[in-house]
Amino acid sequence: MSLGLYIxxxxxxxxxxxxxxxxxxFIVIQLPPGDFLTTYIMQLQSRGxxxxxxxxxxxxxxxGLNDPLxxxxxxxxxxxxxxxxxxxxxxxxxxxSSLIGERIGLTMLISILTIIFTWIIxxxxxIYSATHQYxxxxxxxxxxxxxxxxxxxFLIALIFIYIGIAYLGIxxxxxxxxxxxxxxxxxxxxxxxxxxxxxxxxxxxxxGTAGMIRTVRGCLLDELRQPYVITARAKGLPENKLxxxxxxxxxxxxxxxxxxxxxxAVVSGETLAAIVLNIPTTGPLLLVALRxxxxxxxxxxxxxxxxxxxxxxxxxxxxLAWVDPRIRYE
Amino acid sequence: MEEIETFEKEESTLEERIYLASQWQLMxxxxxxxxxxxxxxxxxxxLYIISLFCEFLSPYLPDKRFSEYVFAPPTRISIxxxxxxxxxxxxxxxxxxxxxxxxxxxxxxxxxxYPIRFFYRGxxxxxxxxxxxxxxxxxxxxxxxxxxxxxxxxxxxxxxVLYGARISLTIGLVGISVSFLLGILLGGIxxxxxxxxxxxxxxxxxxxxxxxxxxxxxxxxxxxxxNWPIVKTYFAITIILSLVGWAGLARVVRGKxxxxxxxxxxxxxxxxxxxxxxxxxxxxxxxxxxxxxxxxTLSIPNMILGETALSFLGLGMQPPAISWxxxxxxxxxxxxxxxxxxxxxxxxxxxxxxxxFNFLGDGLRDAADPYSR
Numbered sequence: 001m002s003l004g005l006y007i008x009x010x011x012x013x014x015x016x017x018x019x020x021x022x023x024x025x026f027i028v029i030q031l032p033p034g035d036f037l038t039t040y041i042m043q044l045q046s047r048g049x050x051x052x053x054x055x056x057x058x059x060x061x062x063x064g065l066n067d068p069l070x071x072x073x074x075x076x077x078x079x080x081x082x083x084x085x086x087x088x089x090x091x092x093x094x095x096x097s098s099l100i101g102e103r104i105g106l107t108m109l110i111s112i113l114t115i116i117f118t119w120i121i122x123x124x125x126x127i128y129s130a131t132h133q134y135x136x137x138x139x140x141x142x143x144x145x146x147x148x149x150x151x152x153x154f155l156i157a158l159i160f161i162y163i164g165i166a167y168l169g170i171x172x173x174x175x176x177x178x179x180x181x182x183x184x185x186x187x188x189x190x191x192x193x194x195x196x197x198x199x200x201x202x203x204x205x206x207x208g209t210a211g212m213i214r215t216v217r218g219c220l221l222d223e224l225r226q227p228y229v230i231t232a233r234a235k236g237l238p239e240n241k242l243x244x245x246x247x248x249x250x251x252x253x254x255x256x257x258x259x260x261x262x263x264x265a266v267v268s269g270e271t272l273a274a275i276v277l278n279i280p281t282t283g284p285l286l287l288v289a290l291r292x293x294x295x296x297x298x299x300x301x302x303x304x305x306x307x308x309x310x311x312x313x314x315x316x317x318x319x320l321a322w323v324d325p326r327i328r329y330e
Numbered sequence: 331m332e333e334i335e336t337f338e339k340e341e342s343t344l345e346e347r348i349y350l351a352s353q354w355q356l357m358x359x360x361x362x363x364x365x366x367x368x369x370x371x372x373x374x375x376x377l378y379i380i381s382l383f384c385e386f387l388s389p390y391l392p393d394k395r396f397s398e399y400v401f402a403p404p405t406r407i408s409i410x411x412x413x414x415x416x417x418x419x420x421x422x423x424x425x426x427x428x429x430x431x432x433x434x435x436x437x438x439x440x441x442x443x444y445p446i447r448f449f450y451r452g453x454x455x456x457x458x459x460x461x462x463x464x465x466x467x468x469x470x471x472x473x474x475x476x477x478x479x480x481x482x483x484x485x486x487x488x489x490x491v492l493y494g495a496r497i498s499l500t501i502g503l504v505g506i507s508v509s510f511l512l513g514i515l516l517g518g519i520x521x522x523x524x525x526x527x528x529x530x531x532x533x534x535x536x537x538x539x540x541x542x543x544x545x546x547x548x549x550x551x552x553x554x555x556x557n558w559p560i561v562k563t564y565f566a567i568t569i570i571l572s573l574v575g576w577a578g579l580a581r582v583v584r585g586k587x588x589x590x591x592x593x594x595x596x597x598x599x600x601x602x603x604x605x606x607x608x609x610x611x612x613x614x615x616x617x618x619x620x621x622x623x624x625x626x627t628l629s630i631p632n633m634i635l636g637e638t639a640l641s642f643l644g645l646g647m648q649p650p651a652i653s654w655x656x657x658x659x660x661x662x663x664x665x666x667x668x669x670x671x672x673x674x675x676x677x678x679x680x681x682x683x684x685x686x687f688n689f690l691g692d693g694l695r696d697a698a699d700p701y702s703r
Contacts, residue, residue: 020537024546031553150688152635154642155677158661165668173664260540268544272639276662286545287643290552302549306541313540 006321014314021306026073029087029299037065039293040090086303087296091289096300099285104304106175107274107281111266113201118208118262119255126216127248130224141213148210153203154272160203161277172199173278200277204269208262215258216251223247253324259316264309271305357620360697367693370686377683381495385455388489389469389477392652394453396474396484398425401670402436404479411443419445422473433669444473479672482660490652491676497653499683501568501637502630508572510626513579518610520580521587531580538577546574547636551645560651567646571636575629582625586618620698628691631684638680654680 037059044050060066067075079085086096129138164172175196180189223229224247232242274283282301289297362368380387396402405420422442428435450469456462469475478487520531550570554563590596591614599609640646641655642662649656657676661667667674 016533017537017540020534021541024537028546028549028553031550146688146692147685150631150685151681152639152684154639155658155680158658158667158674158677161664162667162671162674165664166671171664264540264542267542271542271544271548272643275643286548287645290548290645293552298549298552302545305545309542310537310540 025299025303029295086300089297091294114205117205122212129217130220145210145213153269157276219251256320260313263312357697364693370689384492388492390486392493400484402480444470502633505571505633509575512576517580517583521584535577624695
């Protein structure tokens with residue numbers, strides 16, 4: 001199968017997923033009692049504003065609040081696709097899209113950094129463990145990896161915060177130093193970000209790293225038993241060259257495909273860790289939105305986070321098929 | 331007659347025992363060799379027994395407030411008094427308010443000692459809601475025993491951790507049972523019926539596996555009314571957790587059904603005139619039940635963590651319900667965390683139970699796989 005055809009098939013299979021994502025997000029928006037407009041009007045009234053009758057009618061029509069549910073759904077989808085209008089956050093009194101836009105970038109940055117961190121740590125350790133099977137360090141890494149898989153990031157974050165305050169005298173929460181938190185983007189702000197970003201990256205990356213070490217170790221052990229390795233050794237290829245040129249390259253392939261499970265876990269972990277560590281990404285805003293039943297905001301977060309995760313998985317699938325042509329014929 | 335039987339038993343070699351053992355017995359023998367998993371099983375059994383008898387094991391009622399002892403540090407149990415070994419006892423605790431920081435400070439009063447009494451008659455409670463009694467495993471006269479310290483309202487954290495085990499540990503089991511039913515039913519339908527139903531179910535599974543679960547769980551549980559009774563919220567949370575949890579299991583079940591339904595033994599059963607239901611429940615299900623138990627065990631930690639996370643964020647169980655996540659809510663306050671680190675103790679129990687379930691699942695996986703070494 002050609003690569004183009006493979007991509008086409010994957011993209012077609014990806015559309016129903018997006019549809020289900022949108023339906024679930026719409027259900028989330030509809031779940032709390034009462035509709036968005038009533039809450040919005042009440043919110044305004046409590047602040048002493050009144051919405052003009054024509055404005056109420058215009059909003060009701062725009063979001064189809066008087067229509068049956070499926071019409072509402074289609075109007076909601078149409079607004080998103082045609083105008084990029086995700087609805088309005090009544091709590092911030094701003095369009096949802098601009099609120100999310102501010103934060104989704106940081107969420108993606110942290111997620112991508114976490115995945116890169118996972119690879120940088122896990123691949124060398126995995127290679128070491130496989131080439132030194134049953135050595136002391138192999139056991140140590142396997143055991144640490146096992147614990148790492150089980151440890152939930154947000155609880156580790158709590159322990160981190162405590163250790164930071166009690167023993168190191170530093171505050172590990174937040175993503176920027178106070179003087180940069182409201183400042184516009186600059187090189188110095190970026191450097192400041194790098195100083196803080198490792199905390200969430202390490203915490204969120206913990207689970208994935210541990211899982212990845214086991215995957216790399218397992219795959220590489222399988223490859224090392226192949227006859228071609230013995231052949232290469234018999235022909236006198238230096239061990240390092242042999243290792244990196246053939247078995248490692250093959251063993252690393254599944255790593256790209258693990259994005260499929262790594263990415264959802266990282267986004268989930270990032271959401272929780274961000275809330276605990278008070279990082280200005282999507283997590284804390286989602287929690288605030290849910291607590292105040294700001295449902296267009298909350299539902300849009302579910303929609304955007306899920307869609308991005310699925311797109312990430314799709315990209316990794318296509319990358320894998322590009323790197324390893326065998327995949328396409330399966 | 332008896333003598334001959336014992337003689338024969340001794341004669342039967344190890345090989346014969348293996349030959350005669352059932353599938354489950356073989357797995358059990360293999361499982362027992364996995365030391366870490368075997369230990370985990372016992373730790374978990376102890377944890378569940380604790381949750382079963384939490385009223386008896388805890389020195390105080392979980393909601394009893396000691397307003398004189400807000401954020402009191404954990405009480406130390408001593409067994410040496412002036413260099414001499416004695417029965418275990420605790421020292422008295424003096425509380426005073428520091429007039430510069432306005433924080434309550436505690437000092438040990440070495441002059442007052444309170445021996446620990448076992449089967450102490452303290453607060454009245456109803457064990458499992460039936461047996462009214464006032465016997466607690468331990469307690470002290472006059473003084474106080476706060477093994478894990480107290481919280482912001484002066485409640486004994488040790489007692490609350492024991493009570494919290496009840497919700498935190500069972501929500502995983504109940505959730506898994508719901509996931510199990512959904513997984514077998516939907517996975518079975520997909521694998522056995524096939525066609526358009528298969529397509530729909532599998533697309534849903536793909537969807538559930540590839541989205542981040544925490545935001546969805548948060549959104550769904552935020553919609554639960556805050557004034558629901560504890561039991562209702564409990565089951566609602568369980569259902570929310572299992573709505574996502576069944577997907578992985580359904581995929582396994584479907585795969586097994588697809589590969590096994592063409593098997594010779596299924597054909598034989600069909601020729602012998604078995605009904606489809608009998609084939610499913612008598613022949614197909616038992617042949618991969620062990621795999622399912624493994625994947626179930628490995629997904630219990632996710633449920634426990636899910637409940638903890640939701641309750642911790644204030645979206646799951648609500649006070650006065652007690653779960654480990656609810657207990658950890660106070661730890662979000664950085665000041666409290668820095669000054670009173672013992673409020674993190676419930677965290678240790680979450681980590682312990684999650685770790686134990688993972689070790690157990692790993693041991694079960696090795697035991698259930700007949701081809702492993």
